[in-house]
Amino acid sequence: MEWTRKDLLSLYDLSAEEITFLLDTAGEFKKVSERKVKKVPALRGKTVVNFFVEPSTRTRVSFELAEQRLSADIVNMQAQVSSLRKGETLLDTVRNIEALQVDLVVMRHSTPGAQDFIARHLKCGVVNAGDGAHSHPTQALLDIFTIREKRGRIAGLNVTILGDILHSRVARSNMWGLLKLGANVTLAGPSTLVPREFESVGVKVCHNLKEAVRDADVVNLLRIQHERQASGFFPSTSEYARFFGINRETMKLMKPDALIMHPGPINRDVELTSEVADGPNSVILEQVTNGLAVRMAVLFLVAGCVKK
Amino acid sequence: MSDASYIFKGARVIDPARGVDAVMDIGVAGGCIVDPGEIANPEVVDLSGKILSPGFIDLHVHLRQPGNNMAETIASGTAAAAAGGFTSIVAMPNTNPPADNAGAIEFLRQTAAQKGVVRVLPCGCMTKNYEGKEMAGIGSLKAAGVVALSDDGRCIQDHSLMRHVVEYAKSFNLPILDHCEEQTLAAGGVMHEGKWSVLLGMNGISGAAEELMVARNIILARQIGWKIHMQHVSVKESVELLRNARAKGIPVTGEATPHHITLTDECIKSYDTNYKMNPPLRSEEDRLALIEGIADGTITVIATDHAPHTRTAKLVEFDYAPFGIIGLETALSLCYTELVAKGVINLAAFVKLLTTGPAEVLGIENYSLAEGRPADIVIFDPARKYVIDADKFKSNSRNTPFNGREVVCKVCATLVGGKVVYREA
Amino acid sequence: MTLRKRLYSPEEISGAVERMAGAIREDCRNAGCDDYALVGLYQQGVPLAERLCDALERLNGRRPPMAKLDISLYRDDFGKRSALPLIRETVIPFDVNDTRIILVDDVLSTGRTIRAALDALTDYGRPGVIRLAVLVDRGNPEFPIRADFVGFGCNPPSDHKVAVQFDADDPGENGIFEVEWKKY
Numbered sequence: 018m019e020w021t022r023k024d025l026l027s028l029y030d031l032s033a034e035e036i037t038f039l040l041d042t043a044g045e046f047k048k049v050s051e052r053k054v055k056k057v058p059a060l061r062g063k064t065v066v067n068f069f070v071e072p073s074t075r076t077r078v079s080f081e082l083a084e085q086r087l088s089a090d091i092v093n094m095q096a097q098v099s100s101l102r103k104g105e106t107l108l109d110t111v112r113n114i115e116a117l118q119v120d121l122v123v124m125r126h127s128t129p130g131a132q133d134f135i136a137r138h139l140k141c142g143v144v145n146a147g148d149g150a151h152s153h154p155t156q157a158l159l160d161i162f163t164i165r166e167k168r169g170r171i172a173g174l175n176v177t178i179l180g181d182i183l184h185s186r187v188a189r190s191n192m193w194g195l196l197k198l199g200a201n202v203t204l205a206g207p208s209t210l211v212p213r214e215f216e217s218v219g220v221k222v223c224h225n226l227k228e229a230v231r232d233a234d235v236v237n238l239l240r241i242q243h244e245r246q247a248s249g250f251f252p253s254t255s256e257y258a259r260f261f262g263i264n265r266e267t268m269k270l271m272k273p274d275a276l277i278m279h280p281g282p283i284n285r286d287v288e289l290t291s292e293v294a295d296g297p298n299s300v301i302l303e304q305v306t307n308g309l310a311v312r313m314a315v316l317f318l319v320a321g322c323v324k325k
Numbered sequence: 326m327s328d329a330s331y332i333f334k335g336a337r338v339i340d341p342a343r344g345v346d347a348v349m350d351i352g353v354a355g356g357c358i359v360d361p362g363e364i365a366n367p368e369v370v371d372l373s374g375k376i377l378s379p380g381f382i383d384l385h386v387h388l389r390q391p392g393n394n395m396a397e398t399i400a401s402g403t404a405a406a407a408a409g410g411f412t413s414i415v416a417m418p419n420t421n422p423p424a425d426n427a428g429a430i431e432f433l434r435q436t437a438a439q440k441g442v443v444r445v446l447p448c449g450c451m452t453k454n455y456e457g458k459e460m461a462g463i464g465s466l467k468a469a470g471v472v473a474l475s476d477d478g479r480c481i482q483d484h485s486l487m488r489h490v491v492e493y494a495k496s497f498n499l500p501i502l503d504h505c506e507e508q509t510l511a512a513g514g515v516m517h518e519g520k521w522s523v524l525l526g527m528n529g530i531s532g533a534a535e536e537l538m539v540a541r542n543i544i545l546a547r548q549i550g551w552k553i554h555m556q557h558v559s560v561k562e563s564v565e566l567l568r569n570a571r572a573k574g575i576p577v578t579g580e581a582t583p584h585h586i587t588l589t590d591e592c593i594k595s596y597d598t599n600y601k602m603n604p605p606l607r608s609e610e611d612r613l614a615l616i617e618g619i620a621d622g623t624i625t626v627i628a629t630d631h632a633p634h635t636r637t638a639k640l641v642e643f644d645y646a647p648f649g650i651i652g653l654e655t656a657l658s659l660c661y662t663e664l665v666a667k668g669v670i671n672l673a674a675f676v677k678l679l680t681t682g683p684a685e686v687l688g689i690e691n692y693s694l695a696e697g698r699p700a701d702i703v704i705f706d707p708a709r710k711y712v713i714d715a716d717k718f719k720s721n722s723r724n725t726p727f728n729g730r731e732v733v734c735k736v737c738a739t740l741v742g743g744k745v746v747y748r749e750a
Numbered sequence: 751m752t753l754r755k756r757l758y759s760p761e762e763i764s765g766a767v768e769r770m771a772g773a774i775r776e777d778c779r780n781a782g783c784d785d786y787a788l789v790g791l792y793q794q795g796v797p798l799a800e801r802l803c804d805a806l807e808r809l810n811g812r813r814p815p816m817a818k819l820d821i822s823l824y825r826d827d828f829g830k831r832s833a834l835p836l837i838r839e840t841v842i843p844f845d846v847n848d849t850r851i852i853l854v855d856d857v858l859s860t861g862r863t864i865r866a867a868l869d870a871l872t873d874y875g876r877p878g879v880i881r882l883a884v885l886v887d888r889g890n891p892e893f894p895i896r897a898d899f900v901g902f903g904c905n906p907p908s909d910h911k912v913a914v915q916f917d918a919d920d921p922g923e924n925g926i927f928e929v930e931w932k933k934y
Contacts, residue, residue, distance in 0.1 A: 151526035
């Protein structure tokens with residue numbers, strides 16, 4: 018197959034073949050990052066705008082480095098939703114950006130579907146760097162890339178995503194990607210944060226930690242936001258840690274070679290203890306490394322399909 | 326009043342209040358329905374193959390004037406109503422400023438008299454500034470001419486206050502039209518809480534938010550013995566509550582909107598803000614329950630909840646878009662297509678939903694084509710297939726997801742007081 | 751209907767490969783260099799480089815090291831195509847620095863691919879000498895790039911394509927072809 022999309026909005030939109038194509042391309046970019054000269058001229062003369070309408074450090078830095086290694090010109094724009102809503106509309110803002118002859122907009126936004134909305138109105142490419150609780154395709158791709166690298170396959174693996182699924186774009190993106198590639202997906206966590214409605218798309222929903230991790234080949238932990246406690250989803254982070262945190266004892270229930278993943282930033286002693294985070298099963302830092310390769314692959318492919 | 330006189334020949338006349346469903350001649354003179362034999366020099370119009378019925382009544386229209394004339398005005402909204410076959414519309418009071426006082430009602434009545442082409446029936450707020458805190462001057466509103474009370478867009482959360490409003494409204498013979506929504510279960514929601522909100526990562530509005538307030542209203546209606554009409558019923562459980570309550574003789578009624586019987590929450594996966602309204606599009610199960618409720622007489626009214634918004638207002642992120650969909654100019658076609666063309670109900674039952682059903686809620690007696698009644702008439706062609714073209718709308722706004730949809734049944738002409746206020750081009 | 755005309759047979763290709771291998775050996779020997787390596791460019795430069803290695807092994811009794819190079823990230827027509835193919839695996843099993851390198855591709859046309867390959871290769875190190883071997887030189891250079899070792903020369907109309915096929919399932923499909931693309 019050949020890559021033909023100018024936007025990457027959600028893994029829900031992609032076929033298994035397209036996801037595999039992205040992962041394979043990322044594999045070649047990972048090798049570029051291992052060379053002495055870590056830069057390629059592929060996006061030379063192209064301009065990429067990193068437009069973050071929600072604060073982000075890790076994802077933005079990862080995208081920025083990926084763009085630099087592809088030789089793109091980069092503009093960083095940050096905006097607060099509050100000021101954006103008072104002044105010009107989001108669409109006017111991105112149209113102004115596009116008028117500067119930009120090729121790609123990498124965008125993060127706090128509301129679901131914001132990137133789908135602007136992509137419909139722009140000629141330049143749009144890469145979703147996270148939209149509310151909806152989608153974060155590059156994070157899911159790097160998670161899946163890491164699993165595939167470690168296990169050699171995705172099909173047939175038992176992958177448990179554990180934590181605040183309800184508010185997680187990482188969970189939603191991983192779920193679609195993993196399902197398309199044939200994994201068995203379990204979504205686990207407190208019942209208030211893991212709605213049963215997910216079962217309708219063929220994933221297992223589980224509100225018991227032991228049951229959720231017992232057969233898992235991979236356990237992907239999601240960050241618990243303290244504000245969810247204030248909204249009454251669970252009583253306290255310490256109670257969360259007691260019933261849903263991964264520690265030495267829970268590791269004993271798991272397959273000895275199960276992978277421990279986390280999109281970061283981690284809350285030590287909430288989602289997982291330091292022993293687990295820094296232990297032999299953890300691939301958390303490799304995820305970060307792979308994120309760079311995945312984002313280079315995405316930017317390269319998407320930019321290649323933008324018609325100017 | 327109009328001096329023109331007509332004899333409409335050959336139409337199938339459906340007049341639910343009198344139980345008429347037959348091909349017959351209808352005469353119009355002096356703004357009223359008259360015996361065709363008594364008209365001198367009438368214009369005779371052949372309406373073979375067409376349906377003629379009393380003009381439609383919409384219990385739920387947002388005219389936006391005053392406050393947001395860009396989205397709609399009394400002139401444009403009533404023109405849209407006429408194009409949709411509606412001869413009377415109930416104007417929701419949540420304008421800016423809201424119609425919570427006699428002056429606002431007077432403004433509406435005067436402007437409607439000058440600029441309106443259909444009858445605008447004013448509705449007043451239940452509470453001051455529709456804030457759900459203090460009762461509005463209901464007696465003065467009645468004196469100024471309101472036909473009903475509503476805090477539409479919001480819902481009185483304080484049950485004690487609601488009880489007093491209903492009791493007080495009863496003494497002024499004003500029906501209550503209530504937007505049933507418990508706030509804490511709806512807070513922050515932008516779409517139906519269910520499979521699709523979960524998959525799309527959007528904040529949901531629980532169906533329980535509506536169900537709770539429908540139950541509350543049924544309790545109050547029973548206790549007080551006064552009419553409470555549930556606006557835009559959207560969930561299955563509300564239909565069931567209404568069905569049981571009506572079986573027990575409690576004076577409650579319910580309306581369904583064209584969009585809730587045609588669309589579901591799955592539409593929102595496109596993030597098209599024209600699918601954003603409140604109550605939100607619900608599940609397929611809910612949609613089917615509404616249709617069942619219509620079929621068995623639990624729901625007696627179709628109302629549009631015509632809620633115009635400018636293109637600018639809707640052309641934003643889904644979360645930030647205002648709730649609302651326009652409906653006046655698509656209601657007949659959409660509902661006919663969904664209900665009659667698909668064989669759910671017959672044409673006579675369908676016409677009731679748009680005429681005697683809403684008339685009963687407002688306490689209008691004998692809403693019919695009986696001789697001597699005002700000639701408020703709609704003529705429509707049930708066989709006409711066409712594609713909805715929002716660019717041709719009379720409304721100032723275009724916020725409809727139905728643009729481009731193929732439907733059947735079209736309004737041919739609308740008469741208010743014997744005057745033709747809409748005629749198909 | 752597209753025209754597809756065979757210019758040379760697999761047997762003629764084999765002969766050309768032998769001649770090119772001899773010339774490469776000769777050139778290296780004249781330069782006093784025994785440590786040279788071949789770099790095949792995807793797609794058809796790779797099987798050609800393998801054949802040249804085979805021939806050089808037969809001539810020298812020793813097989814030169816061989817690399818496979820994908821130049822997708824170095825092309826100058828990025829963003830001008832509507833679809834992107836998969837990047838193939840670049841494998842360079844030797845140190846590029848100071849090495850005498852024979853770049854191998856099937857057809858030399860505009861020279862743009864070779865320009866990209868030179869950029870790509872120099873990102874892996876600083877080669878000693880770089881020579882270019884092509885099976886067909888179709889003679890319409892857009893860049894000042896010439897091949898050092900050429901199997902065949904030909905001069906078809908500029909809107910015709912010259913295609914090389916080595917390992918088709920149907921042996922009758924192998925050879926060097928001139929193809930006229932139907933214009934849409």
